[in-house]
Amino acid sequence: MTIDMKVLEAARIHDMKFSYTERDAMLYALSVGMGADPLDVAELPFVYEGEALRTVPTMAVVLASTGIIRKTGADFTKILHAEQRLVLHRPLPVNGELLADSRVAEVYDKGAGKGAVLVLETTARSAKDDQPxxxxxxxxxxxxxGGFGGPLGSGPAPHAIPDRPPDASEVYRTRTDAALLYRLNADRNPLHADPAVAARAGFDRPILHGLATYGIACRAVLKAACDYDSARMQSFDARFSAPVYPGDEVVTDIWIEGASVLFRACVPARDAVVLNNGRCVLGDR
Incomplete structure (x- = not known):
């Protein structure tokens, strides 16, 4: 099967409506491990409304799932999520109504039998003021x-990881039911819940969502580089390199270089790098 450039250019979604509540913000935070220690007063504001509820910035990636990929004509059974990039134009509110626009921003043809790279862009605006x-x-x-005659290439260049020991390493053990909890955010793919589906995909048990690992890395960066001030995060990018199984211990190594925070996550027990080429940009908001 090959895709068609005209179909890709026409694949657009405009003003799709979404809404979320404080409950959604707390559920997302819980699903990436926040509040594992109920006495941790630094993480409590992400899972308890108390004085002032905060949001985990990477929650943005589950708030406006427009399904644009289904408009591209690509073979959905052979899609692999390779990378996630996020830009926060302003701090993410704890609730709100959104209007989302999606398009195919970039496309690269790796050749027949090698596949194609699609970069799918979604911008969400607040319905309250129509600002991004x-x-x-x-x-x-x-x-x-692959082999549809599109532009050659392999996609966005990865962020480089420093060749020196990390400035911090954050260790989190994931819950054994982490995938069952995380799927309540937005992604109910049975690969993350049904052992039979996971077995057909070549896994011995359901795997954790890549975006859950992405959120776990965000939790680590919030602690190590932001003192949990989520409003400072202006972007958060990472490449997916291997699956995490619920119950795995995930170690996020962090390098702080001014406003740029580089990171990589691994599962030492399996000697597996699960997130790579990560970069978060901080501001003074």
Missing amino acids: LFTFLMTVLARGD
């Missing part, structure tokens, strides 16, 4: 769709 809140770009490898 966030933009995220999802890079996917469409493994069954």
